[in-house]
Amino acid sequence: MDYYIAWFQSHLLAVVAVAFTLVLIYHYLLERESGIKLSKKYRNSIFEAQSKVFLNATQYLISGKRDLAIKEFLNAVDINRETIETYFALGGLFRSNGEIEKSISIHRSLIARENITEVNRLRALKELAVDFDKGGFVEKAIETYKDVLKINRDQYQVIQSLCRIYENIEDWDGAYNYRIMLSKFAHENQAETISHILVQKAKENLNRGNIRKCADDLEDAFRFAPSVSAKILQLRLHLFSGELEESKYLLLELLKEHPMYASFIFESLSEGVKTPNETERVEYQDRLKLIREFFLKIDDSELLNSHSVILTKVRLLKQNKQSEEALLLINRWLRENENPTEVMKAEYIKILIELNKTEEALKQTSKLLQNLHQSLTKHFCSVCGYNSDDIFWRCPQCHEWETIQFRWKV
Numbered sequence: 001m002d003y004y005i006a007w008f009q010s011h012l013l014a015v016v017a018v019a020f021t022l023v024l025i026y027h028y029l030l031e032r033e034s035g036i037k038l039s040k041k042y043r044n045s046i047f048e049a050q051s052k053v054f055l056n057a058t059q060y061l062i063s064g065k066r067d068l069a070i071k072e073f074l075n076a077v078d079i080n081r082e083t084i085e086t087y088f089a090l091g092g093l094f095r096s097n098g099e100i101e102k103s104i105s106i107h108r109s110l111i112a113r114e115n116i117t118e119v120n121r122l123r124a125l126k127e128l129a130v131d132f133d134k135g136g137f138v139e140k141a142i143e144t145y146k147d148v149l150k151i152n153r154d155q156y157q158v159i160q161s162l163c164r165i166y167e168n169i170e171d172w173d174g175a176y177n178y179r180i181m182l183s184k185f186a187h188e189n190q191a192e193t194i195s196h197i198l199v200q201k202a203k204e205n206l207n208r209g210n211i212r213k214c215a216d217d218l219e220d221a222f223r224f225a226p227s228v229s230a231k232i233l234q235l236r237l238h239l240f241s242g243e244l245e246e247s248k249y250l251l252l253e254l255l256k257e258h259p260m261y262a263s264f265i266f267e268s269l270s271e272g273v274k275t276p277n278e279t280e281r282v283e284y285q286d287r288l289k290l291i292r293e294f295f296l297k298i299d300d301s302e303l304l305n306s307h308s309v310i311l312t313k314v315r316l317l318k319q320n321k322q323s324e325e326a327l328l329l330i331n332r333w334l335r336e337n338e339n340p341t342e343v344m345k346a347e348y349i350k351i352l353i354e355l356n357k358t359e360e361a362l363k364q365t366s367k368l369l370q371n372l373h374q375s376l377t378k379h380f381c382s383v384c385g386y387n388s389d390d391i392f393w394r395c396p397q398c399h400e401w402e403t404i405q406f407r408w409k410v
Ligand SMILES: [Zn+2]
Pocket: 381, 382, 383, 384, 385, 386, 395, 396, 397, 398, 399, 400, 403
């Protein structure tokens, strides 16, 4: 027995080569047999008809007539039922035409075929997953994409699609697993995105009142990248746990690093926590009040140079009905800055009206209106320009992470 194994090992290459040759000969004979059935003349006429069909279909496609293109391709399927490429093209056309059920049945029939190469079967399976995905059959799309990966893991686009789906349905565990998988194939660094996903996981745990799990996820998030969203959640977590001094320190750090996030930070903190425990929720709100007071008292010259910090202070003061203080703050800013923004001017006017300083308000308003540029939403995406008043760490339009930009709404 040992002798045979040794012989086999030393002649492995030769054995494989012979087996391979036999397979090739078998296929050659098979093809020759089916080739004989069609006379040369007949095959030529099929070729001519097919070329014509493809030419017509391409012309229809170029002129945007998808329906007619599909008709032409259907003709081609009748002429030669073995043309795999035609099926793929047809499936793709049905899908882009919104006829998902038809493309699904085409790709399913391809997968079920006996005489198809494994490469084409995998390709058909991938196309089927895309059909489900485009058709909004989320569960089936996930399942089918995973089936593709079971056959071949080196599928960048498939993994990317799974990442997108899991992020869309906010399944952060799934999103995390596939993003990690993607990072092994992707050229771009995925650390920032992974950090964001972990922050989302941590946020869910915080809302369930699960502090320890939240802290663990957050720690992992920082290990990947210290994203702004991670820092803001860290601040929220400290507030929630009652560590007020630590929270103040974190707030200062955050503001010095990202002063333009000032208003956004307080918006995020005001989201509160949704734990089932009412005492915890009330305590959080009390601490939030304290940290707002702390922020209003900050007299750091570096921070007071930031237009965002000033505007945030002004708005918080107005919420506290301290409009006189707000007016003092803006007056100081207007004295020190030669070119105040329109938002600052508008805020100034609003306070003047609130304090019944009508004459000054009118004067400022007419000055402002003469050269007003509009700004409609508070946030927009730096990549695709998506506009929203809501906070988005992941752009709902282009699905990029942390592309949010702020502008002050007039
Ligand atoms: Zn975008």
